[in-house]
Amino acid sequence: MLSSALRAVWKVLVPCLLLGALPVAARPAAPPAPYQALPFDIGKLLAEARALQKQYKDSEALAKYEQILGQAPGNYQALWEAAVLSVRIGARYTDETRKSAYFAAARLYSTRSLVVNPDGAEGNYAEALALVNQATLLNARGRLLAYKEMREYVFKATEKAPNWADAWQLLGRWHYRVDHYNPLERAYSKLVLGGMPNGASTRRAIVALAKAHELDPKRIQFCYDLARVRMNQGQRSQAIAVLQEAAQLTPVTSEELEMSRRCRSMLVQLNRKMLKQLHHKIRNT
Numbered sequence: 001m002l003s004s005a006l007r008a009v010w011k012v013l014v015p016c017l018l019l020g021a022l023p024v025a026a027r028p029a030a031p032p033a034p035y036q037a038l039p040f041d042i043g044k045l046l047a048e049a050r051a052l053q054k055q056y057k058d059s060e061a062l063a064k065y066e067q068i069l070g071q072a073p074g075n076y077q078a079l080w081e082a083a084v085l086s087v088r089i090g091a092r093y094t095d096e097t098r099k100s101a102y103f104a105a106a107r108l109y110s111t112r113s114l115v116v117n118p119d120g121a122e123g124n125y126a127e128a129l130a131l132v133n134q135a136t137l138l139n140a141r142g143r144l145l146a147y148k149e150m151r152e153y154v155f156k157a158t159e160k161a162p163n164w165a166d167a168w169q170l171l172g173r174w175h176y177r178v179d180h181y182n183p184l185e186r187a188y189s190k191l192v193l194g195g196m197p198n199g200a201s202t203r204r205a206i207v208a209l210a211k212a213h214e215l216d217p218k219r220i221q222f223c224y225d226l227a228r229v230r231m232n233q234g235q236r237s238q239a240i241a242v243l244q245e246a247a248q249l250t251p252v253t254s255e256e257l258e259m260s261r262r263c264r265s266m267l268v269q270l271n272r273k274m275l276k277q278l279h280h281k282i283r284n285t
Contacts, residue, residue: 121161172208
């Protein structure tokens with residue numbers, strides 16, 4: 001009985017051995033196939049992020065840059081773009097907690113971008129932008145420190161990218177704000193912070209803002225900034241000319257719509273002042 005059973009098993013095994021195979025039940029389990037990660041195409045993801053930005057989908061673009069940084073934490077473009085987008089998104093919130101979170105994230109991204117490329121115009125711009133926006137949530141001392149610290153970065157941004165309108169606009173804002181410190185801010189800067197930031201002037205602010213407008217004349221924000229400074233300096237006819245240009249631009253985003261409204265309001269205000277001056281001259285002649 002046993003021998004007949006052995007012969008039956010033998011009849012099954014011999015052909016399998018001759019064919020170089022074992023019965024399924026007798027075969028060792030095949031090793032699992034090695035895991036193959038999907039190819040990570042940074043160039044493709046960067047292009048997708050830029051396309052989302054052009055469609056004004058800032059949150060989706062930021063998520064795409066963060067996806068890149070999850071795999072390539074030292075990618076310079078993703079770092080500085082994520083910083084700028086974080087500032088832009090954070091500025092839309094009225095809640096200071098959310099603002100602070102986005103601005104803090106922006107600062108982390110911009111600081112990391114400078115570690116990767118200390119002389120990059122974009123990273124220096126992003127650092128200055130993050131600083132000036134964080135300053136809006138700080139006390140007086142913190143604001144003054146932020147403006148003093150950002151000087152280095154905003155100057156380097158325009159030095160390294162002299163044809164970048166955004167950098168010139170930020171430099172112009174820096175010049176104007178620092179040159180218009182009130183007496184208490186000036187005294188505190190000199191006595192406690194080691195002195196005023198060097199080189200700030202309203203004349204240089206106008207030059208920088210005019211440069212930004214020249215490089216990108218279709219940006220309503222640039223029109224507004226330049227016209228406001230010119231108006232405050234008594235350059236009314238020049239301010240009106242810039243505001244008339246702004247009136248021809250079509251706003252796309254909610255931010256641009258608000259800037260367009262402010263430009264129209266400023267234009268009405270200036271026209272009234274000009275008419276009043278004209279009537280006054282006519283009466284006196």
